[in-house]
Amino acid sequence: MDTRDLEYLLAVERHGSIGKAADALGLSQPALTKAVQRLEAQVGVTLFERTANGMTPTPAGARFVARAQRIALEFDDAMQEMRAIRGGEQGVVRVGYSPTVPNAFVLGACRQLIRERPAARLRLRCRLARELLDLLAAGELDLVVAPEPQQPDPTLDTIVLFDDRLTVLADADHPLQRKRALTLADLADQEWLLPETTIPVRHRIDDAFRARGLPAPRLRVETDFGNTSLLQLLRGTSLLCVGGADALGQVTGLRALDLRAGELELDRRIGAMHRAGAYVPPLAQRMIALLRESAASRPDHHLRE
Numbered sequence: 376m377d378t379r380d381l382e383y384l385l386a387v388e389r390h391g392s393i394g395k396a397a398d399a400l401g402l403s404q405p406a407l408t409k410a411v412q413r414l415e416a417q418v419g420v421t422l423f424e425r426t427a428n429g430m431t432p433t434p435a436g437a438r439f440v441a442r443a444q445r446i447a448l449e450f451d452d453a454m455q456e457m458r459a460i461r462g463g464e465q466g467v468v469r470v471g472y473s474p475t476v477p478n479a480f481v482l483g484a485c486r487q488l489i490r491e492r493p494a495a496r497l498r499l500r501c502r503l504a505r506e507l508l509d510l511l512a513a514g515e516l517d518l519v520v521a522p523e524p525q526q527p528d529p530t531l532d533t534i535v536l537f538d539d540r541l542t543v544l545a546d547a548d549h550p551l552q553r554k555r556a557l558t559l560a561d562l563a564d565q566e567w568l569l570p571e572t573t574i575p576v577r578h579r580i581d582d583a584f585r586a587r588g589l590p591a592p593r594l595r596v597e598t599d600f601g602n603t604s605l606l607q608l609l610r611g612t613s614l615l616c617v618g619g620a621d622a623l624g625q626v627t628g629l630r631a632l633d634l635r636a637g638e639l640e641l642d643r644r645i646g647a648m649h650r651a652g653a654y655v656p657p658l659a660q661r662m663i664a665l666l667r668e669s670a671a672s673r674p675d676h677h678l679r680e
Contacts, residue, residue, distance in 0.1 A: 380410050380414050381443045381447055383396070383400065383402070383410040384422070385443055386400050386407075387407070387423065388430075388436075391428075393408055393430060418435075418439060420433070420436075421435070421436070448653070466496070466658060467498055468488070468495065468496075468656060468658035469515065469516045470518045470520065471502060471507035471511065471521070472500075472501055472519070472520040473502070473522060474502075475504075476521060476522075480670075483669055485499070487665050488662055491661070503574065507521055508531075511650060517659040518649050522643045523535075523643070523646045530650060531650065532648065532649055533646040534646055534647045536647060537670040538645075539643050540620075541617045541642075542617065542620070543632045544622065544623070544629050547629060547630045549613060551565070556633060556635040558634070559587050559639060563589050565593065566593050566595035566614055567616060568596040568609065568614045569617075570597070579641060596608060603621075606629060609629055615632070617641060
């Protein structure tokens with residue numbers, strides 16, 4: 376089997392039509408059609424249903440595509456490893472990090488890697504954790520630094536870096552700053568800046584209010600990404616939001632509200648993740664080591680072996 380035929384097959388599945396896949400690959404449509412037919416002849420089953428709307432994998436085709444994706448990733452890993460052997464440790468490390476992870480933590484490790492390895496290049500992607508893990512699964516990233524998924528994922532190998540706790544933040548002059556041992560009921564009438572409902576921390580906040588028989592937080596600003604720059608919206612306003620201790624060091628004029636213990640538990644674990652069993656380039660291995668060193672030097676260090 377020609378590995379290029381697998382590439383062609385995956386392109387057809389990805390684009391949903393012979394025409395679009397052929398354009399993306401720079402092939403003629405007849406050549407791509409022959410490649411798909413060649414694969415179908417080899418495996419002995421029909422892989423795609425041909426409809427007026429394009430090409431849809433058959434049940435057998437969907438299974439074959441899933442295996443072809445794994446084969447393609449393994450082949451890419453093998454080629455990457457051979458390039459590393461041929462060229463030493465020089466090369467590119469592709470790192471994705473969540474905007475909810477402190478910038479200084481990730482970029483400090485990147486800066487150290489640049490100093491140590493003058494020939495190394497970095498490709499950085501700052502995205503939401505779910506997007507980063509999709510890119511990792513597709514082989515487009517070597518490493519993701521983000522909050523660990525709440526449910527164990529057997530497709531990931533995770534190196535725990537540190538434990539973190541999000542707190543409710545507000546302007547230093549917010550009236551609630553004068554109160555102690557606040558409950559969620561005290562926050563029920565407040566307006567919030569929160570991530571959209573597809574983001575796990577939003578689920579946890581909504582669930583905490585619901586568990587106490589309270590309506591969901593009153594949303595004033597909703598965002599599809601997390602970034603400390605958004606905290607500027609809290610300054611001089613009555614808005615509340617959640618953030619880590621690092622955020623307070625980056626935005627002046629904000630303080631954490633004093634909530635009663637157990638009112639809103641937003642603990643999370645930050646990890647460096649790569650595909651389970653995948654080739655981890657030497658530069659990515661060094662990046663992991665630098666992240667661990669950086670985590671160990673944090674004042675609130677909770678590094679776990």
